[in-house]
Amino acid sequence: MDCRKVEKLLSRYLDNSLNESSLDEVKSHLDSCEKCMTEFNAMVKIDGLVKLKAKETPSKEYFENYWRRLEDKIDNGHIYSLSEQKRLFSPFLARFAFNSILAALLIFLGGLLYIHSQQIKSLQFVQEETHKTMTRYLAHLRTKIDMKEGIQSSVQPFDKIEKAAIMQLKYQQSKDI
C-alpha cells in the first residue's frame, strides 16, 4: 500500500471503521513509514483539539428544567419551529415584502398623478367655457351700449349687473390705455 492510499484511509483507521484486511495493511505501513506516522499523529492531535469543545457545558439548572419546558411545548402544540421562525424573516421574504411595498407605492403615486391631471384638464375646460360665456356677454353688452348711445329709446335700461359690468369694462379699458 502506498502513502497516498494510506493517507486517505487514515481517517477511517483512526475511527476504527476499516475492515480487517485494510486495517492490517495501514497498521504495517505506519510501522515502516515515518511520514505517514507523523500525519497520523497530527490527526490524533486535531481530534484532541476538537474534543476540547466537548468541555463546554450549560448550567446544571438548564438540564434540570429541560423536560418541564419540553412538556409545555408538547402539550400546547409547537406552533412555530425555530427554522420556521427564521423562514418568516428570511432575506428572500424580506426582499419580496420590500418590493411589494415599493410596487404598491408606485401604483398609488401613479394613480394620484392621473387623478390630478384629470382635474387640471376639467379645470381648463371650465376656464375656457367661462371665458367664452364672458366674451359673449361682453359682446352683448357692447351692442347694448352702442344702441343706447345711438339713442334708441326702445332699448331696455341697464340693470344692476350690467351697470357693474360696464364700470368694470371702463376700468379695464382705462387700465389698458
Added chain:
Amino acid sequence: MTKNEDFILVRKARLGDKDAFRQLVEEYKKQVYFIAYRMTNNHADADDLSQEAFVKAYQSIGSFKGKSSFFTWLYRITINITLNYLKKAGKNQPFELDENISIADSSLSPDKVLQQRQLHEQITKAINSLPVKEKAVVELAVLEGLPHKQIAQILGCREKTASWRLFQARKKLKEKLSSFV
C-alpha cells in the same frame, strides 16, 4: 440504557405513554443538545433546536419502524433539523462566547483561563469554517465517537461518503490549526 430498554420505552411511548417518552428524553437530552450546540455555537439556538427535535420525535414516534436504534433515529432528526436551520440561516453562525456556557476550569489561574479561551476560540473558528455537512461528521465521529456506518445512517448517505467528508474535514482542520499541531 440498553437497546432493549430503549425498545420497551419506545413501544410504550408509541402507545401514548408520556412518562416513557420522558425517560427517553432524560436519557438523550444532553447528547441532542450538544449536537445542536456544537453545530450552531449558540446556546439559545441549540435549546430551541434540541427541543424541536424532541417535539418532532414525540409527534412522529408512531412512524418509527425500529429498523435502526432509537438513538440513531433521534440523532437523524436532530441533525436534519439543525442542518436545515443552518441552511436557511444562510451561513455558519458567527462565533460568540456564550454567557450560558462555561468552558474554563475554575481552579485555573486567570492567565491559563485566557489561554484556554483563546485556544477554544481558534478551534471553534476552524470548525465553524467547515461546510455544514463536514461539521456534522466531525461532530458525530470525533465528539460522539460513532462508527462511520452509523454516521452514514444518521446522515442518510453512503458510508464511503461519510468517510470521505470526514477525511476532507480533518484535512482542513489540520491546515487551520497547524500552529497547535
